[in-house]
Amino acid sequence: MTGARLNWRIVVGGGVLLMLALIAITAPLLAPVDPLEQDLFLELLPPWWQADADPTRALGADSLGRDVLSRLIHAARPALIVAFVAGVLTMLLGTALGLLAGYMGGMVDVLISRMVDIWTSFPPVLLAIMLVALIGTGLHSVIIAIVLIDWTRFCRVVRSETLAQTEMEYIDAAVIGGLKRGAILFREVLPNVLPLVIVLLMLEMSIAIIVEAILSFVGLSVSSDSPTWGGMIAEGRQVIHQAWWVMAFPMGLILIAVLALNLLGDGLKTALDPVLRR
Amino acid sequence: MSGSLLLRRLVQAVPTLFGVSVVVFVLVRVVPGNPIAMMLPPGASLEDMERLRQAYGLDGSIPEQFVIWLGQALQGSFGISISLRQDVLELVLGRLPATLELAVFATIMAVTVGVLAATVGVLFRGRWPETLIDAINGFTLAVPDFIWALALILVFGVLLPVLPISGRVDPRLGTEFATGFYLIEALVSARFTVVGDLLAHMIMPAIALALPLAAIITRVLKNSLAEAMAQDYVMIARVKGFSRWRIIWVEALRNASIPALTLTGVQFTFLVGGTVLVEKIFSYPGIGNMAIDAVINRDLPLIQGLILSFAVIFIVVNLLVDLSYGLLNPRLRT
Amino acid sequence: MSPILDIRDLRVSLRRGGHLVRDVSLSVDAGEVHGLVGESGAGKTMIAKAVLGILPDAARITGGVVRFRDDDLLQLPPKRLRSLLGREIALIPQDPLTGLNPARRISAQMTDMLRHHLGQSRGDARANALRLLQEVQIRDPEQVLDRYPHELSGGMRQRVLIAIAFSAEPSLIVADEPTTALDVTVQKQILRLIRQMQERHGTAVLFVTHDLGVVAKICHRVTVLHTGQVVEQGGIADIMSARATPFTRALMDATPRYDQPADALHPVPEHIHQELRATARRFDEANP
Numbered sequence: 036m037t038g039a040r041l042n043w044r045i046v047v048g049g050g051v052l053l054m055l056a057l058i059a060i061t062a063p064l065l066a067p068v069d070p071l072e073q074d075l076f077l078e079l080l081p082p083w084w085q086a087d088a089d090p091t092r093a094l095g096a097d098s099l100g101r102d103v104l105s106r107l108i109h110a111a112r113p114a115l116i117v118a119f120v121a122g123v124l125t126m127l128l129g130t131a132l133g134l135l136a137g138y139m140g141g142m143v144d145v146l147i148s149r150m151v152d153i154w155t156s157f158p159p160v161l162l163a164i165m166l167v168a169l170i171g172t173g174l175h176s177v178i179i180a181i182v183l184i185d186w187t188r189f190c191r192v193v194r195s196e197t198l199a200q201t202e203m204e205y206i207d208a209a210v211i212g213g214l215k216r217g218a219i220l221f222r223e224v225l226p227n228v229l230p231l232v233i234v235l236l237m238l239e240m241s242i243a244i245i246v247e248a249i250l251s252f253v254g255l256s257v258s259s260d261s262p263t264w265g266g267m268i269a270e271g272r273q274v275i276h277q278a279w280w281v282m283a284f285p286m287g288l289i290l291i292a293v294l295a296l297n298l299l300g301d302g303l304k305t306a307l308d309p310v311l312r313r
Numbered sequence: 314m315s316g317s318l319l320l321r322r323l324v325q326a327v328p329t330l331f332g333v334s335v336v337v338f339v340l341v342r343v344v345p346g347n348p349i350a351m352m353l354p355p356g357a358s359l360e361d362m363e364r365l366r367q368a369y370g371l372d373g374s375i376p377e378q379f380v381i382w383l384g385q386a387l388q389g390s391f392g393i394s395i396s397l398r399q400d401v402l403e404l405v406l407g408r409l410p411a412t413l414e415l416a417v418f419a420t421i422m423a424v425t426v427g428v429l430a431a432t433v434g435v436l437f438r439g440r441w442p443e444t445l446i447d448a449i450n451g452f453t454l455a456v457p458d459f460i461w462a463l464a465l466i467l468v469f470g471v472l473l474p475v476l477p478i479s480g481r482v483d484p485r486l487g488t489e490f491a492t493g494f495y496l497i498e499a500l501v502s503a504r505f506t507v508v509g510d511l512l513a514h515m516i517m518p519a520i521a522l523a524l525p526l527a528a529i530i531t532r533v534l535k536n537s538l539a540e541a542m543a544q545d546y547v548m549i550a551r552v553k554g555f556s557r558w559r560i561i562w563v564e565a566l567r568n569a570s571i572p573a574l575t576l577t578g579v580q581f582t583f584l585v586g587g588t589v590l591v592e593k594i595f596s597y598p599g600i601g602n603m604a605i606d607a608v609i610n611r612d613l614p615l616i617q618g619l620i621l622s623f624a625v626i627f628i629v630v631n632l633l634v635d636l637s638y639g640l641l642n643p644r645l646r647t
Numbered sequence: 648m649s650p651i652l653d654i655r656d657l658r659v660s661l662r663r664g665g666h667l668v669r670d671v672s673l674s675v676d677a678g679e680v681h682g683l684v685g686e687s688g689a690g691k692t693m694i695a696k697a698v699l700g701i702l703p704d705a706a707r708i709t710g711g712v713v714r715f716r717d718d719d720l721l722q723l724p725p726k727r728l729r730s731l732l733g734r735e736i737a738l739i740p741q742d743p744l745t746g747l748n749p750a751r752r753i754s755a756q757m758t759d760m761l762r763h764h765l766g767q768s769r770g771d772a773r774a775n776a777l778r779l780l781q782e783v784q785i786r787d788p789e790q791v792l793d794r795y796p797h798e799l800s801g802g803m804r805q806r807v808l809i810a811i812a813f814s815a816e817p818s819l820i821v822a823d824e825p826t827t828a829l830d831v832t833v834q835k836q837i838l839r840l841i842r843q844m845q846e847r848h849g850t851a852v853l854f855v856t857h858d859l860g861v862v863a864k865i866c867h868r869v870t871v872l873h874t875g876q877v878v879e880q881g882g883i884a885d886i887m888s889a890r891a892t893p894f895t896r897a898l899m900d901a902t903p904r905y906d907q908p909a910d911a912l913h914p915v916p917e918h919i920h921q922e923l924r925a926t927a928r929r930f931d932e933a934n935p
Contacts, residue, residue, distance in 0.1 A: 153332040155579075156624040158586030164608050165616070245457045249590060252459070253605060268463065272594075275471050283467060286460055297455040439704065545745035546756075549811075552699050553760045554733030563759070567750040643750060643795045 044302025051295035059111035066105035067091065070262050074100035079278040097267070097281045098274050106262035107288055113174055113256065113263050114292065117247040121181040122240035128182055129189025130232055136190065137197025138224060147194075151187045159184055163246055167255045174257055177250050181243050188242075189235055196231055200224050230307035237300030241293045248289050264289050322635055326628045333624045334386075337617055338379050382617075391621075392614035396607065401618040405600060409622060410493030411481060412592070412599030416585050418496075418515055419522035423584075424577070426523070427530025431573075432561050434535045435542060446531065453528035458587040462521035462594045469517060476513055479596035483510050518595045522587050526580050533576050537569035544568075571642060578634030582627045650674035651716060651818055651851050652698070658710035658934075659693050659702065659875075667693045667706060669875040669930045675868075677818065680845060680852045682862040682883075684898070685872035686915075691855045693875075695821045697721075698853070699738060700728055715819065733760050737812040739822040739841070743804035743829075747796040754792040757811055765815060779810040783840060802833040806840065813844055819851045826861065838864055859895075859902045863887055871895050873920075874927040894919050 058065060068091070080096040081088050082103075088095065094103040136147040166180040201224065250256045251265030264285040271282025385392070391401040434446045470478035482488065482495060488507050490498050496515070499507040541547065542557075542565050550560045588601030596602070600619055607615040652675040659668035668690045675681040683691045696702045698713055698720065713720040715736065720728065740746040747756060757779070758772035767775065773792070780788035783806040796804055805825065812820050822841065826834040842865045845852050854866055862869055862883070869886045871879040871894065879892045886895060897915040 149328075149332070152329055153336060155582070156329060156333050156627050157620065158589055158604075158623050159583070160586055160589045161604050161608070161620070161623070164589075164605060168608050168611070241455065245459075249457075249459060252590075253593075272463070275467065279467055279471050282463065286463055286467075289460065290456060293455050293457070294452070297451070301451070545740055545742055546748040548701055549738060549740060549746050549808075550748075551701055552732050552736070552738040553811075554729040554731070554764060555759075556729060564748050564751070568748070643797075 042302050042305055044298045045306060046302075048295045048297070048299030048302055051291065052299060055111055055292055055295070056115055058108055059115045062109045062112055066102075066108040067093075068102040068105045070101060070105040070109045071260055072101060076100065077102075079274060079281075081278070082280050082284075094284055095278070095280055097270055098278075101262075103267075103281060103284055106267060107264070107284060110262040110264045110267060110285065111288070113251075113261075114244050114247055114289075117174060117177055117181070118240040118243045118292075118296075121178040121243040121246075122236055124178065124182045125185050125239050125243075126189055126232060126236050129186035130193050130228070132186065133190040133193025134197055134224065134228070137194040138201055144194075147190065151190055154184070154187050157184075160246075160249060163250060164253060164255060167250055172255050172257065177247050177256055178243075180250075181246050185239065185242060188239065189232065192231060192235060193228055196228050197224055200227050230303075234300050234304045234307065237296050237303065241296035241300075244289065244292050244296070319632070319636065322632050326632070329628065330621075330624060334383070334617075334621065335379070337620045338382065391618045394607075394612055394615040394618075396610040396612040396615065401614050404603070404615065405618045405622050407493060408598060408600045408603060411495070411597065412585070412588050412601055414494060414496050415515055415519055415592075415597065415599060416522070416581075416588060419519040419584060420526065420577075420581060422519055423523035423526035423530060426527040427534060427573075428566075430527070430531040431534035431538055432558075434531070435538045435561060436557055438539065446535075450528050450531050453524050454532070456524070458521050458525055458584075459590045459594060461524050462518065462591045465517045465521055466594070476517055478517070481511065481514050481598055482507070483514075486510055514595075514597070518588075518591045518597055521591050521594075522584050525587075526577070526584055529576060529580055530573055534569060534573040537572050538565055541565040541569040571638065574634055574637060578631055581630050585623065585626055651677045652853065653714040654694070654698070654711065655714070656711040657694060657697060657713065658708070659690070659697055659706055660709045661706055663705075666709075666927075666931055666934070667875050668697070669927060669934075670711065671870075671872070671875065671877050673870045673877070673880065675819065675851050675853055677851055678845075678849045679868060680842070680854055680866045682866035682869040683853060683855045683872065684857065684859060684862055684869055686857055686898075688874075689857075689872040690875035691857075691872050692823060694872075695823050695853065695855050699732065699736065699821060730764070733817075734764050734815045735818050737815070737817040737820045739805075739809055739812045739820060739825045741824040741827055743801055743808055744796075746808050747804055749796050751795075752792070753794055753796065753799075753807055757792070757807070757814065760811070761814060775814065776810075779814055780807070782813075782844065783807070783810045785810075801829055802837065805829060805833075805837055809837070809841060809844065813848060813850065816848060817850060819853065820845070821853045821855070823855045824857070827856070827858075834861075841865065859887075859899050871898070873923045876923070876927060876930070878923065894923065 074096070077089065077092060077096040077100040079098060080092050080100075082095040083090070083093050092102050092104070094107065096102055097106070132147055136144045162184050163180045166183060167176045170176040170179060247256060247263070248265035248268070251263035252269045254266075254269065256263055256265065267285040268282050268289075271278070271280075271285065275282055382392070389402065391405075393399065394401050394404055397404060430446050430450070434443045437443045466478050469476045477483070486507060488495075488499075488504070492498055496508065496511050499505075499511060538561065542561070544565075547560055547564055550564050551557070555563070585601075588599060589604050590601070591597070592599045592601035593605055600622060603615070604619050606612075607619060654674065655672050656670045657668055657672070658666065658670050660666045671690070671694060673681065673683070683694060685691050693702070693706065697708055698715075700720065702708065708721055711721070715731065718727075718731070720731075723731070747753075754773060754776060757776040758767075758769070761767045761772040761775055762769065776792060777788050780791060785791055785803060785806055791799065791803070791807070796807075799807070809825070812822075825841065826837050829837060838861060841852070844850070854862070856862060866883050868882055869880070870877055871886065871892075873894060878894050879886065885891065887899070889896070891899075894915070897913070897919055900913045901915050
């Protein structure tokens with residue numbers, strides 16, 4: 036994009052995100068031990084800095100003796116898969132509806148705006164839980180739930196930006212020039228809305244990771260054996276008095292992922308600002 | 314004046330509520346999984362199931378069910394909870410005060426912290442306190458409320474056990490309350506040990522709920538305060554010899570609050586939505602806590618009642634925000 | 648008699664480099680109306696803001712003394728300065744639209760200083776505000792007090808601001824282009840009003856403007872400014888006559904007057920600009 040500059044936020048945020056993606060991709064190779072393997076002798080093993088730690092279990096073990104580090108690494112997969120897929124799909128749906136509402140106006144706009152109003156009257160977490168209970172557990176349901184609930188985030192912003200754009204002169208020029216409405220939408224309005232959408236995508240991805248964590252915390256994500264950060268937190272909550280680290284580590288990782296995405300989003304916002312302000 | 318505005322808003326709320334009811338109704342009844350079957354012993358006959366279905370209004374087609382439900386709802390009857398065997402309205406009203414107290418407490422905390430942080434940020438514009446506030450704010454914004462809740466439990470409940478991590482009040486105190494609004498009652502009747510205990514239970518969930526809201530308020534308010542402080546009337550106020558601190562409070566804040574207020578209204582709904590998880594994590598007996606279990610148990614009438622109560626809360630809050638615009642911006646009054 | 652305001656070698660520079668005010672000196676006696684004239688960007692507003700202590704963040708004072716009576720305003724501790732401002736020194740701003748807080752009633756904005764600085768009671772302050780509104784020739788002052796700024800016309804708002812400036816009986820008022828944002832018909836009234844009040848209260852006025860025509864109507868002495876330097880200083884009679892410097896005379900020719908057709912205007916000749924800019928550059932080189 037012309038005029039975009041690299042700044043430290045993009046580098047750090049993007050770098051961390053890239054690392055997490057690599058961890059997720061190479062999980063089977065990277066993890067020291069099988070994440071599902073239970074070893075009852077290692078129950079609630081403390082992490083490396085404590086006295087009776089085991090060097091092969093750097094971050095300790097959970098209540099079933101499973102290696103925390105390996106589970107953490109493998110759990111990066113569902114988190115990042117949901118982040119990317121749900122993020123992009125939500126962006127597509129919300130942006131499409133927002134463009135339509137903003138550009139078409141009239142009944143279409145009224146209808147879509149009413150839907151947005153109704154949708155946002157629901158507590159999002161509860162709605163997510165309901166939807167997943169409806170569709171059944173699994174990553175696909177988590178993704179669908181996120182898309183169906185959070186499209187309004189993109190829709191609102193894109194709609195108001197589209198409305199602002201359509202009042203500008205270059206649109207009139209295009210209409211006079213004989214371009215069809217669809218073409219105008221795609222070739223004129225969309226490129227101006229795109230920077231905003233990209234920044235929002237980063238936010239959406241961080242929300243997707245959080246929602247996935249919440250759903251797996253409540254037990255409604257993937258099946259209980261394969262590790263998820265949220266699931267590990269729920270298990271860790273049970274043994275919080277004896278082994279607080281089992282909950283703390285996955286929390287830390289979620290934090291890192293979410294902060295990295297937010298940082299990246301902020302950096303992109305600053306970098307794309309002169310383009311935004313056209 | 315504001316009376317006609319109120320009326321208009323209320324009228325606009327009706328189709329929204331209607332839409333919410335329809336969506337929930339349809340959504341919840343398309344659910345696979347038979348709640349009735351879950352209630353009956355394994356050897357139950359088909360007739361037993363049919364009778365129970367009728368008793369809970371789950372027979373007939375979906376539109377029929379909706380009409381019946383709507384009729385009863387308009388008369389104030391929202392059915393019986395399948396999993397808890399009690400009247401839905403009673404259940405919801407019984408737990409609502411707890412959630413309201415928590416949400417209001419959290420909001421007050423968030424607004425106080427947010428306004429203070431924004432004010433300090435503007436006073437020290439361009440210097441290190443502002444950068445520090447921005448950094449902390451950015452961090453706080455990114456972290457979701459349920460992570461705050463768990464972190465608070467970890468630090469103040471387990472590692473440094475100073476606060477209780479579940480419930481609303483210590484049962485050993487043996488207190489009696491007439492209403493569901495424990496905190497208000499205890500304050501009014503000056504039972505200060507009880508107040509202390511209630512607050513000790515509320516403070517962690519309230520902080521977890523308040524932090525994201527405080528972060529947003531700080532960011533938005535700081536920006537609009539900075540804009541307001543650049544105005545000419547502030548320059549006049551400075552030449553009148555007033556200190557910047559006083560100027561922020563007397564001159565700038567009332568002009569800067571409006572965008573922050575809009576956002577607070579929207580974000581309050583997220584805050585109330587956040588009670589669903591936070592109450593569960595802290596085992597705090599409010600409507601949020603009931604909600605997750607209701608969904609997992611496919612308790613249709615209860616789910617309906619809970620979602621409607623959330624929707625009503627949102628609508629009321631939005632209304633209050635709209636009305637307060639008139640107070641802050643005199644140009645909107647006439 | 649020593650002047651009430653004595654500015655010596657005032658230098659205002661941008662933080663990132665470059666000077667806006669280049670060692671300007673001027674003095675204002677008690678009861679005098681002193682015009683500070685120049686085109687836009689000549690530095691006159693900067694001087695006014697430097698006196699009041701409200702320079703924008705991007706600029707700072709890099710030299711000079713601003714004496715008000717016995718104090719150097721630039722060296723005063725903030726609390727002492729704040730007690731001087733409002734009571735002894737006041738401001739009439741350029742834009743009456745933005746100079747009043749849209750969210751506060753006129754009464755609040757007129758009485759807050761009286762109550763805070765002079766310790767007047769609510770009743771006394773309101774009575775004083777009423778009296779002041781009458782003095783600035785506002786009809787129905789009772790009603791105006793309870794109104795909001797957006798309910799008043801531009802001329803009325805400027806009268807309110809003038810009333811606020813005079814309310815604590817200051818010794819010096821800085822007027823920053825107070826008529827520029829007003830209609831031509833209203834301008835004359837406001838100018839006359841300022842002169843009347845100034846005479847009645849014995850207040851000195853530092854009158855910032857780009858319009859020599861305005862200066863001719865109400866000022867006793869004038870300082871003419873170009874690129875932050877003093878080009879000429881003197882009594883009004885001298886400035887307005889043929890004895891003035893080329894720049895001043897050119898400025899006078901360039902000033903639009905409503906009794907002259909527009910094409911009779913002669914903008915200030917470029918060579919005069921060049922000369923003065925060159926002086927500014929030499930100053931900058933000598934003072935990085």
